[in-house]
Amino acid sequence: MQYRQLTLKDIAKELNTSVSTVSRALKDHHSISPEMKRKVNDLANRWDYHPNPVAVSLLKNKNYTIGVVVPEIAHNYFSILMEGIEETATQAGYHVMFCVSKEKLQREVDVINTLLNMRIDGLIIAPSKETVSYDHLEAIVNRGIPLIFIDRYCESVPASRVLVDDYNGAFQAVEHLISTGRKRIAHIAGPETLSNSRQRLSGYLGALKKYNIPVEDELIVHCDLTRTSARESTSQVISLRKMPDSILTYNSSIAFEGMLVVKEKGLRIPDQISFVGFANEPIISYIEPQLTTVIQPAYQIGQEAVNLFLEQQSNDYEAIPKTKILLTQLVIRGSTVKV
């Protein structure tokens, strides 16, 4: 027993006029008498009339909805990013439909299909770590639907991107480690499929090169994003004959897990080994020692992604994908410097 929605027809009937007149009166169309406009608006207000957005969608072939696909929600970085998207989109009169890929390609394909069937006006996506075939994403571009990559991207897909300056983030982190006297710097990288992981690795290599520190393959390990893998990767690097004196991690989870492993081994942080990680969690300040982090402007990424979408919506948009790169911020804390 759904409550029947109030329509233009109801108002028209009440005022003994036509639906079109009511519609035009509400939009302040020039060909409607002030008298009629007043009557219509009065009644619409009194009855709290709102146009049925479904009908508008059908007509305009647009539903003022942006689809968003993230690998997971329950992750501080993505949830802040989502807040940025939600806030900005809402302000611009758009709705947001969030979906989760769980880092699985199949789920990503599924949710994108669902979103396409829903006739979303645009898609903002952080591809899963399994996403190595891009057909489903190219399909979106081919349909002419605005596509915006956030955080991670697919090289060959011609779409806009809002990225973090991962290269320089990693570069500065390593530079900081070097400035604190570290010489053997390990890097626990993320999956090679992730663009930002590759960028961070490059930044790491770039910094080593600048300071003439030889790259040693054994100091670089790739970690999938599980807890176990983080533990193993850390164990691996600190078990080397020549142990590293510092570790740059792909993200905070790896860093936290790594610090735990290191502590269990009885090593002191930062004296014997120091840590830097890409991270955002406010909770960092409660962990001892506090982790030195490369902060990613998560909220801002969400904002910029929506802004790019809005640009692409405007009529005079030329289909040239844009890339926005946002700067990171290095926050130095106890895991690299004695406090």
Add this chain to the structure above:
Amino acid sequence: MQYRQLTLKDIAKELNTSVSTVSRALKDHHSISPEMKRKVNDLANRWDYHPNPVAVSLLKNKNYTIGVVVPEIAHNYFSILMEGIEETATQAGYHVMFCVSKEKLQREVDVINTLLNMRIDGLIIAPSKETVSYDHLEAIVNRGIPLIFIDRYCESVPASRVLVDDYNGAFQAVEHLISTGRKRIAHIAGPETLSNSRQRLSGYLGALKKYNIPVEDELIVHCDLTRTSARESTSQVISLRKMPDSILTYNSSIAFEGMLVVKEKGLRIPDQISFVGFANEPIISYIEPQLTTVIQPAYQIGQEAVNLFLEQQSNDYEAIPKTKILLTQLVIRGSTVKV
């Protein structure tokens, strides 16, 4: 230059038949010849036809979308809850529209209006801490739209609820403190406007009563959910002439901030003062000492909320609001027991 969507009309034209025939053929209607069904289905598959959900929505006066309002996304508890909702709803063929109230009544009213204008089929909400007038929520019930409270609820609004057994969660936490020899147990409660905060307070009081421990008003302080307030509340209770030997906190943020304050004062945890908090973050295991927590089944709450919604959607539903109460789990860690 939006790509034009493929419609029934296109298929009908191609096959020199009518739209209605195509529609019925696709739904395996009895009055369509097997021959025609085959042709239609073949073409639909080849062209990858999907019905326009907007048109279906308009017709059915239903859009297979559930609105969800949470105080914030970037909070572990809520983000897990959201994953539970998203997952369950998707499986049932529903979409989810997440909105954030930022704990502000005005924003809550705004987003609910937006959702209502969108003609959502149901609303799942955790009311903001400012929500003390319920007109906007009663309006939903009056319209006959299924409303489900999660985590927090409004007494006077006749709607279903999925709650956590906050009373017993707090009760057991206090019981645990008592069993570890604590006698002066403080409680840093949440805002009095939040139903779950009131329940936890009751559980705290109930446990004290059971063990004949007198209630002392000075041991109970209310905290809004800011960091500063958490610090102040903690300072307040540990500055009492007769200091408490343990603290039960409304949530993890208060506990973490509280432990920081206590450490700064040079007090040892759990020897001199112990902590229990309602919390879910996996990150807990990295904080020293690890916090003993009352775990709320966040994901499950999301699931149950969607299930209640689905029940209410079914035709034979009688409008009797249900309340589901999910159990908490006490996980004992280093903040209450020496490890």
Add this chain to the structure above:
DNA sequence: AATATTTACGCAAACCATTGCGTACCAAGT
């Protein structure tokens, strides 16, 4: 052979808001 039933399909309305076009009326201009 005449009527009843089944088969297989099309027409058109419904859902609701929007909009191009048409029309009826009135006043001003030639």
Add this chain to the structure above:
DNA sequence: ACTTGGTACGCAATGGTTTGCGTAAATATT
């Protein structure tokens, strides 16, 4: 008196799908 122009409104189509009703032809029944 006749055209032009403006005003104020209604009709009908549009968007895509579903569905009640109608109908023609083919088969079955009396």
